[in-house]
Amino acid sequence: MLPVTIGTRTMRISSYPLVSLALLVACAAPVPTPQPWPLRPDPVAAIGGQRRADLVHLSLDLELDHEAREVRGVASSWFRALRGGTTELLLHGVGLEIQEVLDATGQALEFEVREPEIRITLARPLAKGEEEVLHVRYRARPERGLFFRDRSRFSEGFSPSLFTQGQKHNHRHWLPLWDEPNDRATLEVRVRVGLSMEVVSNGQLVEVERHSAESRSFHWRLDQRVPTYLLAVIAGRFDRFRAPHGSVELEFIVAKGAGEQRARETFGETAAMLNFFEAKLGTPFPYPRYSQAALADFVTGGMENATLTLVGESLLGTREENQDLEGRPRRIIAHELAHQWFGDQVTCWGWSHLWLNEAFASWLELAWVGEVEGENARRLRMEQYRERFLARSERVSLPMALDWHTQGCSPNRAHHVYTKGPWVIEMMSRLVGAEEFDAALALYLKRHRDSLVTADDLVQAVFDATGRNLMPQVQQWVWSGGLPELTMHHEVLGQELVLSLEQAQETTHLVPLFDCPLTVDLITSTGRARHEVRFLERSHSWRLPFDGELLNVLVDPEGALLCSLRQTKSAAAWLHQAADFEQALGVWRALPALRQIAGSSPAARALMLRILREHSEPLLRQRAARQVTWISEASRAALVRAVCEDQLAPVRSQAARSLLDHIQSRPFTARDPLSQKLRTQMESETSVRTRETLLELLDGVAPNPR
Ligand SMILES: [Zn+2]
Structure with missing residues (x-):
């Protein structure tokens, strides 16, 4: 789900x-x-x-009354006793009106409803492995589990439909059944609906039976055993399309x-x-x-x-x-x-x-x-x-x-x-x-x-x-809960990096210290050197040698460990990381840091605009568009260019939303060539979200100064 x-x-x-x-x-x-x-x-x-018996088969014979929002009929559950001397079987049901429970011989059985349970007393004790069936006649006007709808996005006026949703513990609100995932049964569904609707359920359609000028039944069957929360019934006025596949x-x-x-x-x-x-x-x-x-x-x-x-x-x-x-x-x-x-x-x-x-x-x-x-x-x-x-x-x-x-x-x-x-x-x-x-x-x-x-x-x-x-x-x-909340410190001693990592999470009876295998890449003027480190204790330090000048330290560059990481890096290191377009994950992680230093770093601003303009990965262009929060001629032009030229709608849409923030503090004028570009884009824009934001943007354009 x-x-x-x-x-x-x-x-x-x-x-x-x-x-x-x-x-x-x-x-x-x-x-x-x-x-x-x-x-x-x-x-x-x-x-x-807890189970007393093994559910083998669930069979429904129901009428679904869309107008009355009601379900009525018989739900039959076949059980096999897991213990000798079984005298009582259990179903689940909430808000159901149970009329009678019959066994295989048609004998009426005593039952007691103690929601969410229905306890049924058998006519005689079952031997271990013996089968029995419970036919429960009932009706319900459910508020959960079975949902009636009157409209579709695609039709004008009344368009009746209904569907069920089982996971988790929802079927019991419209159906008496064993409603835990810990048992499996084959399924059989016979559902009667008005003539204008058709019914689809699990497995294969066995037959359609016409009852009268007003109604017909659809009979579906699934021969594999599944937990009952995976039962589904839908009905409505449908179009159904096949797709080719070998098997x-x-x-x-x-x-x-x-x-x-x-x-x-x-x-x-x-x-x-x-x-x-x-x-x-x-x-x-x-x-x-x-x-x-x-x-x-x-x-x-x-x-x-x-x-x-x-x-x-x-x-x-x-x-x-x-x-x-x-x-x-x-x-x-x-x-x-x-x-x-x-x-x-x-x-x-x-x-x-x-x-x-x-x-x-x-x-x-x-x-x-x-x-x-x-x-x-x-x-x-x-x-x-x-x-x-x-x-x-x-x-x-x-x-x-x-x-x-x-x-x-x-x-x-x-x-x-x-x-x-x-x-x-x-x-x-x-x-x-x-x-x-x-x-x-x-x-x-x-x-x-x-x-x-x-x-x-x-x-x-x-x-x-x-x-x-x-x-x-x-x-x-x-x-266990939690995750390694890593804090990293590093210090350069000659041609060695002293790297210290600490697990800062508070350990409790639920949160442990973790086994942390990590890759550490040292980016230097001569290339990239990879080290594998591992620690299980609160903190650990390593001395990692390198050649040339150290430019950046990347902990877990492949994103292989679920952790959070606090680290202090120089602006130059973040810039170096974000400029390496080949390492998409590095760019992803560096973008929020670039935004933090953008106010004082023209290089960071230029790099963010370059990512927005040039990166081949749409998720990175979109993230960059979200981070362009400073206002300058260049940033506005870059966002407008993204709105008008990016191939991917989510990037255009995000750039338009960032522009919306810009104009709060400095509106466009109607004569601004950028606002003219946005107007032109508006005419050909196919993305609904982008068009909506553009409308808002152009609505906020200041009138011409006269
Ligand atoms: Zn899921």
């Missing part, structure tokens, strides 16, 4: 917080001291995790009127993505079919239901319409597709272990970015994960996975799984070696296909495939 909602089309782009950038420059504020968090038991792991049926589902071009330009990379993941993971796509549906006012960024991913309609646009989204559709589509292996085929054992789903999906999402946009783009997106993780400073000290929750904060809410999670996988991959790690993932997926996993299973698979023991990594990065 991706929890971020995108919002409306014009307001939907979130800019990444910059707070953490301060950590990379001199005189920066440190991460606030982690608070000691009291521990308490995780109620999900402790209670929801998997690919389909894009959109509201009627959205158009084939939008569907194909939004989802068009899916087949290539799927081939890429299959090759990287050495594992075929788990299902014979994969559909993606774009839905009106979907409740989350994207949801990876087995064989049926759901995303919001706001993601759906032509290439031109989506140019403001900064590649977000591509990343969401890759993320949800990657979940079909990590989450759907192999599932976290409980929600405390959610990182095993989300870390891989977020990491593989960027693997696809690397494949199509280049390794620099992938690394810079990893830096954005780091910055987003550090920006949630009050949560940094929380462990990513907990069987014992910290008070008032679940791992899911901490969002570490989406930011720290991919970093942990990246560090594991680097430690083991990329190819070896991918091979270990193939073993992990094969061994745990259609079953549940904890971190131990990942460690075991990597150990068996490569001989590398990742348990220390899991202990410090998954079961």
Whole structure:
């Protein structure tokens, strides 16, 4: 799942917080001291995790009444007893009106509703391994889990649709079922709707049955066992488009009127993505079919239901319409597709272990970015994960996975799984070696296909495939919180650099001292000398020899360790770093420092404008545009040039926003040739965001002095 909602089309782009950038420059504020968090038991792991019986099959026979916002019908769960003498079975349900519960013989069973549980007393005790079915007749007008919509962006007037969202613990609000990720079942869905709507669910369509002039039923079935949170039902007036692929049926589902071009330009990379993941993971796509549906006012960024991913309609646009989204559709589509292996085929054992789903999906999402946009783009997106993780400073000290929750904060809410999670996988991959790690993932997926996993299973698979023991990594990065908050000092003694690093984080019962393997590059007048250092203690010093004149010291130049770094560097060193365009990560890190010295350094100002104008990496031009905050003829001209000439909409849009800040203190005049250029650009601008900012800009142009 991706929890971020995108919002409306014009307001939907979130800019990444910059707070953490301060950590990379001199005189920066440190991460606030982690608070000691009291521990308490995780109620999900402790209670929801218990099973009396194994769920085998879930079958729904329902009517969805859009007008009444109501669901009614029968939900049937087949169980196999795990213990002899089982007399009671458990389902989950909240706000449901349960009418009756029948067993396989049709006998009515006693039941007790103690939300969120429904306890059902069986007619006789089950022997170990014996199967029983519970047919629950019910109705509900749900406020969660099942959502009714009346409109689509793409149709005028009434356009009914509905969808479900299971993760996590949401299905129980519209459906009586076993609603924990720790069990798996085959799924069968028969849903009756009005004649104008069609229904799509998991797996394959078995048949469509016409009942009357007003209604028909759609019968879907998934033969692979999946956790029930991956059940999905959608209904509406759809257009459905097929895409060619050798072995998997690919389909894009959109509201009627959205158009084939939008569907194909939004989802068009899916087949290539799927081939890429299959090759990287050495594992075929788990299902014979994969559909993606774009839905009106979907409740989350994207949801990876087995064989049926759901995303919001706001993601759906032509290439031109989506140019403001900064590649977000591509990343969401890759993320949800990657979940079909990590989450759907192999599932976290409980929600405390959610990182095993989300870390891989977020990491593989960027693997696809690397494949199509280049390794620099992938690394810079990893830096954005780091910055987003550090920006949630009050949560940094929380462990990513907990069987014992910290008070008032679940791992899911901490969002570490989406930011720290991919970093942990990246560090594991680097430690083991990329190819070896991918091979270990193939073993992990094969061994745990259609079953549940904890971190131990990942460690075991990597150990068996490569001989590398990742348990220390899991202990410090998954079961512990925090990160190395490094402070660096250095001093030159003749032809030696004395480098001192300290782990400044406050250690608590949750935050350890870390094992820090680091690369240190010494940039000198004769070239670059690389040193590998490693320390596990509070602080350590090294004497590193070099030739020639020392120009810069780069700690972790490849971005291989999740840490924050405080360092004091000379302006000359930052300038040297930012001028090395080949090292995109170095430029990324230097830009905030350049902004800090721009007031007193003409060289820094000139270099920032050159990055904005010339760097081949769009993310760096965009970052440079954001940092051009000083006002001069040159800076205004450079921003106007970027607005009018940059090929990438996010760069144009950011440059326009920076210009907007400029004119607050010094407005353009209408005769200014720069404002004339902006007017001309306005006429041909295709990016909605840039056009909106241009409108604001030109609105603020001072009238001609007469
Ligand atoms: Zn996800």
